[in-house]
Amino acid sequence: MDAVIGKVDHSSLRTNQAVIIIGLLVAFVLDLPWLVAVVALVMLAGTAIGRPGFFFIYTGFLRPLGAARPHILADNPEPHRFAQGFGGVVAGLSAVLLFLGAGPAGWALAWLVVVLAALNLFLGFCAGCAVYYWLNRLQVPGFVKSPPVGTVPGMRPRA
Amino acid sequence: MSAMLVRLLLAVGISAGLVGAWRLASAFVLWRSGRSASRLGEFARGTPGVVFFTTADCVTCKAAQRPALAALRARMGEAVQVIEVDAQDNVALARDWAVLSVPTTFILDRDGRPRQVNHGFASADKLAAQIASVA
Numbered sequence: 001m002d003a004v005i006g007k008v009d010h011s012s013l014r015t016n017q018a019v020i021i022i023g024l025l026v027a028f029v030l031d032l033p034w035l036v037a038v039v040a041l042v043m044l045a046g047t048a049i050g051r052p053g054f055f056f057i058y059t060g061f062l063r064p065l066g067a068a069r070p071h072i073l074a075d076n077p078e079p080h081r082f083a084q085g086f087g088g089v090v091a092g093l094s095a096v097l098l099f100l101g102a103g104p105a106g107w108a109l110a111w112l113v114v115v116l117a118a119l120n121l122f123l124g125f126c127a128g129c130a131v132y133y134w135l136n137r138l139q140v141p142g143f144v145k146s147p148p149v150g151t152v153p154g155m156r157p158r159a
Numbered sequence: 160m161s162a163m164l165v166r167l168l169l170a171v172g173i174s175a176g177l178v179g180a181w182r183l184a185s186a187f188v189l190w191r192s193g194r195s196a197s198r199l200g201e202f203a204r205g206t207p208g209v210v211f212f213t214t215a216d217c218v219t220c221k222a223a224q225r226p227a228l229a230a231l232r233a234r235m236g237e238a239v240q241v242i243e244v245d246a247q248d249n250v251a252l253a254r255d256w257a258v259l260s261v262p263t264t265f266i267l268d269r270d271g272r273p274r275q276v277n278h279g280f281a282s283a284d285k286l287a288a289q290i291a292s293v294a
Contacts, residue, residue, distance in 0.1 A: 025170055029163060029167050111173065123181075156260065
């Protein structure tokens, strides 16, 4: 299994999580299924290009304005990509259910994404990353990265 | 009541419930760590303290948390005691105190009971305020 070889800007990740939480909460309060779909699409597009979906808010506004500073940690980007992709799929399912009229189930999935993003944002625990490392332990093909040394799988690594 | 207001109240209620669940979990961590607090041999009763969990290769611990604790000691002198624990050398203790990452700091009252926990870096100001609240 590969050791940690990458660097990850956790400020960019946190910005992404905050925007996802705000977007989905606004969608819930204003009952806007299309906004859930937009959040899901941005998350999936970000996963496809290997970046946090809402990275442009961080690089285009927050960082130039000095509202956020880079927080680069030795970390594997792949688990975060997997986590975002997983969250994007759940948010996408939520949007589909909402468009089909299954409101309670759709919003429950949206709230699941909110809770998991909040866990990551406020407590530094990335549930999707933990799942990735669990699959790595089970030697599932494609999940080649091990957690950073001395870090509980899924927890934000030390600086 | 409009549907939007109901949804807003629901969102606030769910969020408050989640925060409450987190606080309960934190209280559980403090209760659990309190059960093994007696294993901190260095603690001298009568003075509040900070238990600082670190590891040899933790850069944040060296670059930020240790200087913050040094500043706290410079400011408070004998009114606070700092106990540093290497989480990799004391795996059982770190597990009992539910330490998942470093730096993690616990605030102990005069009797050595853990009263507050900080996951991640805690500034000297924050630690001083926490110490003052349990002193």
